[in-house]
Amino acid sequence: MAALFLALAALSPTAWAQTAFNGFIKFRDSDGNIHTQTFNNIVFPGSGGGGGSQWNRALPGYYALDGHASNGLWHLSCSDDLSDNTARVDLDWYDEYFGSYDLTSPTTALPAGFTDGETVEVIDWYLDRVGTNGGTCGTPVIRPDPRFGAGKTAVGNYDRQYKWTIEKSVTPAAASIFFGDSQAYDYTVDVEPNGYEDINHTVTGLIVGTNTGDVNVTVTQVADSFPGSSNVMIDCGGGPMPSPVALNIVVIPGADLACAYTADSDGTPGINTATINYMFEGGETGSVQFGNDFTFGSPPVNEYDTTVSVQDQFDGGAVEPLGTCTTTDGATSSGDGCSSSYTRTLDCSDIGVTVSGNSGSKSNTATIVETGQTSMESVMLTCYALDVSKTADPAFTREYHWTVDKLLNDDEPIRVMEGQSYELDYSVFVDLDEPPYTDSDWSLSGDITVSNPATIPATINGLSDVFTGGTGDVDCGSDAPWVIAAGGTLDCTYSGDSNGSTPGTNTATATQQNYAYDATGVGSPTGTTNYQGTADFNMANPTMKVNACVDVWDVLSVEGVFEDDELLMLEGALVGDPSLCYYDAPAEFGYTYETIWFPVGSKDLEEPVCELLVDNEAFVFPFVEPNVILPANAPEGEPLAYDIVSTLVQNSECVFGCTLTQGYWKTHSAYGPAPYDETWALVGEDTPFFLSGLSWHDIMWTPPRGGNAYIQLAHQWIAAYMNHLNEASSTPEVDDALANGLLVFEACEPWGQETTQGKGGKSKKPAPGASCAVASDWQMRQWANTLDRYNNGEIGPGHCSENEEDDD
Numbered sequence: 134m135a136a137l138f139l140a141l142a143a144l145s146p147t148a149w150a151q152t153a154f155n156g157f158i159k160f161r162d163s164d165g166n167i168h169t170q171t172f173n174n175i176v177f178p179g180s181g182g183g184g185g186s187q188w189n190r191a192l193p194g195y196y197a198l199d200g201h202a203s204n205g206l207w208h209l210s211c212s213d214d215l216s217d218n219t220a221r222v223d224l225d226w227y228d229e230y231f232g233s234y235d236l237t238s239p240t241t242a243l244p245a246g247f248t249d250g251e252t253v254e255v256i257d258w259y260l261d262r263v264g265t266n267g268g269t270c271g272t273p274v275i276r277p278d279p280r281f282g283a284g285k286t287a288v289g290n291y292d293r294q295y296k297w298t299i300e301k302s303v304t305p306a307a308a309s310i311f312f313g314d315s316q317a318y319d320y321t322v323d324v325e326p327n328g329y330e331d332i333n334h335t336v337t338g339l340i341v342g343t344n345t346g347d348v349n350v351t352v353t354q355v356a357d358s359f360p361g362s363s364n365v366m367i368d369c370g371g372g373p374m375p376s377p378v379a380l381n382i383v384v385i386p387g388a389d390l391a392c393a394y395t396a397d398s399d400g401t402p403g404i405n406t407a408t409i410n411y412m413f414e415g416g417e418t419g420s421v422q423f424g425n426d427f428t429f430g431s432p433p434v435n436e437y438d439t440t441v442s443v444q445d446q447f448d449g450g451a452v453e454p455l456g457t458c459t460t461t462d463g464a465t466s467s468g469d470g471c472s473s474s475y476t477r478t479l480d481c482s483d484i485g486v487t488v489s490g491n492s493g494s495k496s497n498t499a500t501i502v503e504t505g506q507t508s509m510e511s512v513m514l515t516c517y518a519l520d521v522s523k524t525a526d527p528a529f530t531r532e533y534h535w536t537v538d539k540l541l542n543d544d545e546p547i548r549v550m551e552g553q554s555y556e557l558d559y560s561v562f563v564d565l566d567e568p569p570y571t572d573s574d575w576s577l578s579g580d581i582t583v584s585n586p587a588t589i590p591a592t593i594n595g596l597s598d599v600f601t602g603g604t605g606d607v608d609c610g611s612d613a614p615w616v617i618a619a620g621g622t623l624d625c626t627y628s629g630d631s632n633g634s635t636p637g638t639n640t641a642t643a644t645q646q647n648y649a650y651d652a653t654g655v656g657s658p659t660g661t662t663n664y665q666g667t668a669d670f671n672m673a674n675p676t677m678k679v680n681a682c683v684d685v686w687d688v689l690s691v692e693g694v695f696e697d698d699e700l701l702m703l704e705g706a707l708v709g710d711p712s713l714c715y716y717d718a719p720a721e722f723g724y725t726y727e728t729i730w731f732p733v734g735s736k737d738l739e740e741p742v743c744e745l746l747v748d749n750e751a752f753v754f755p756f757v758e759p760n761v762i763l764p765a766n767a768p769e770g771e772p773l774a775y776d777i778v779s780t781l782v783q784n785s786e787c788v789f790g791c792t793l794t795q796g797y798w799k800t801h802s803a804y805g806p807a808p809y810d811e812t813w814a815l816v817g818e819d820t821p822f823f824l825s826g827l828s829w830h831d832i833m834w835t836p837p838r839g840g841n842a843y844i845q846l847a848h849q850w851i852a853a854y855m856n857h858l859n860e861a862s863s864t865p866e867v868d869d870a871l872a873n874g875l876l877v878f879e880a881c882e883p884w885g886q887e888t889t890q891g892k893g894g895k896s897k898k899p900a901p902g903a904s905c906a907v908a909s910d911w912q913m914r915q916w917a918n919t920l921d922r923y924n925n926g927e928i929g930p931g932h933c934s935e936n937e938e939d940d941d
Contacts, residue, residue, distance in 0.1 A: 521666030554808030556727030601637020
């Protein structure tokens with residue numbers, strides 16, 4: 134049989150030296166003759182010149198066609214892409230290579246019916262190049278063999294895995310509410326098919342070898358392969374084994390060897406090729422390759438996840454089914470779980486928020502059970518509380534109660550001589566009464582502020598105010614309900630009467646309208662929540678004081694004769710100040726009034742004036758701040774307190790007269806300082822006093838230094854003499870003392886004649902006269918003592934009422 138060579142793509146000579154060929158070619162001439170040429174691991178050695186290069190030229194090739202007329206017995210050009218499936222017969226070969234590599238010499242073995250230079254039709258062909266330039270060219274087919282035939286099947290199998298997507302959304306993602314409100318969240322879960330993936334590709338079939346000859350054939354090996362194959366397992370009756378499987382199975386004439394195979398595939402369709410190696414009796418070997426096309430176009434063996442279950446879980450709680458979703462093509466779907474919508478409502482307690490302004494979140498996860506795919510959304514909820522603050526300002530009126538007591542600082546009755554000036558001295562005691570005051574008209578007022586710290590408005594249905602002992606009327610400028618803008622305030626006032634002075638707590642209560650908000654933020658009224666603010670108060674300090682300060686008036690009068698009004702003031706008080714305020718009580722005021730109560734001759738009138746009833750009244754009036762000038766008289770109206778002292782002043786000359794002390798007479802002269810007593814006119818203040826060298830007035834003001842008995846006697850003698858002139862009755866002992874005193878004054882001087890030396894040799898003032906010829910110092914002091922007793926009322930008619938004066 135002539136050698137058959139395949140035309141290959143353009144290759145260099147060196148490349149061919151490393152290439153081995155396996156395959157076959159089947160062709161038919163124009164007369165219908167069919168011939169098959171096989172290649173079994175043919176290797177062409179050599180590179181460059183020499184025999185190697187000739188073998189390269191013997192192989193039909195792209196570059197060799199145009200360079201040589203003799204390119205081999207059979208020539209098939211791969212570079213022609215089999216566009217016409219033709220080849221030509223060529224007998225022009227080099228004889229020295231005939232017979233090598235199992236090729237038949239063209240000169241002796243031209244196939245029957247074929248002629249040199251004839252163009253033939255290629256029916257089937259396959260070439261496998263093993264080496265540096267490995268690859269295939271052509272389509273493998275089962276080549277019939279006259280002695281051993283073969284065939285195979287090839288079926289592509291696969292499974293289909295459907296893909297899915299899941300997406301969860303929520304509206305709103307974040308919200309703000311008040312304690313007592315609720316917020317609805319709308320959730321949507323969308324599950325959609327996302328195509329599919331064909332998996333688990335396998336190719337299965339039978340490899341069958343048939344002994345068509347008349348001798349036994351031993352099969353030594355069976356192999357199977359295809360593009361993208363792996364894990365090829367062949368079972369020829371002894372169990373699955375990896376390809377290639379070494380055998381030693383004798384197939385008798387007319388019998389078959391059937392081997393099942395299975396192999397994993399990467400999913401690429403192609404040609405599945407089986408190879409059977411065999412050996413005839415007598416040792417001749419052979420090999421047959423045969424192939425079969427396979428695809429993965431048939432329906433899948435198994436389809437996975439055509440229907441999936443969808444479930445939902447909120448914050449790690451119970452799992453809730455949402456339904457199922459089914460697809461048949463990976464693009465469209467149907468079922469109640471394909472798109473799920475539901476609403477979940479939360480309040481502040483659900484997220485565990487208890488402090489105003491704090492936030493909490495909750496997660497919600499949707500899951501495709503079969504694939505484990507999840508989609509999670511979290512919601513944020515911020516909770517707010519209103520803040521109520523307030524003030525509490527107590528108010529009440531305190532009315533003070535006063536008492537007054539008046540006292541005459543003298544013994545009664547008061548007896549004075551005609552023409553004698555006498556001062557009445559009173560004390561006025563003013564104090565708070567018992568109880569010192571009365572409280573009334575208690576009330577409470579203040580401000581109430583309701584603050585909204587939230588980012589949403591707040592509606593206030595009502596605002597009330599309650600306190601210990603009463604309730605307040607609230608005024609917010611308009612009627613309820615009130616809406617407080619986000620971050621704003623509601624500012625109100627309140628006032629109310631209280632039933633007493635008990636301290637306590639004032640509480641303002643704001644009633645807020647709560648809402649159930651839907652996912653779009655629209656709220657529906659639900660319940661209400663109360664917020665409170667408190668303030669303590671104490672009814673300790675009055676806001677209005679009645680009669681806290683007063684004016685004290687003293688009114689001295691003799692009915693039908695005169696009246697004297699005087700506003701009494703404390704020491705240091707300024708003009709226009711009140712007499713006394715409660716914080717300075719108690720206080721003592723002094724009041725004096727001096728006058729000549731009985732002018733000389735009062736007893737000799739047609740209607741003798743022998744006594745006067747002197748009324749001295751003390752009034753406590755509310756203090757009234759003067760407008761311009763101070764009032765001259767006590768105000769009219771009812772006083773807050775009142776007291777009166779009535780004193781009887783008697784004219785001593787209407788009875789036996791009365792005496793006055795030497796202190797009175799020396800101060801009531803024309804020289805004062807006390808009011809003038811007309812009795813002095815009967816003597817004359819400047820009349821010389823006997824031999825003393827002094828006037829009557831001067832000697833009364835001369836102190837008895839060193840115990841001068843003359844001066845002591847003179848003081849008492851003048852006072853007794855003036856009392857006689859003032860018609861005071863006398864006693865014998867008083868008359869005797871007056872007579873002896875006259876003898877002394879007519880015969881003696883107040884000072885002695887001798888002088889004494891003082892310190893440093895200087896002379897001293899004359900010593901008291903101690904050598905009066907008519908009386909001793911002792912006698913003069915005795916007479917002075919008698920007269921002193923007379924003048925002070927201890928003997929005689931009694932002492933006239935007299936203001937205190939300095940007395941020796």
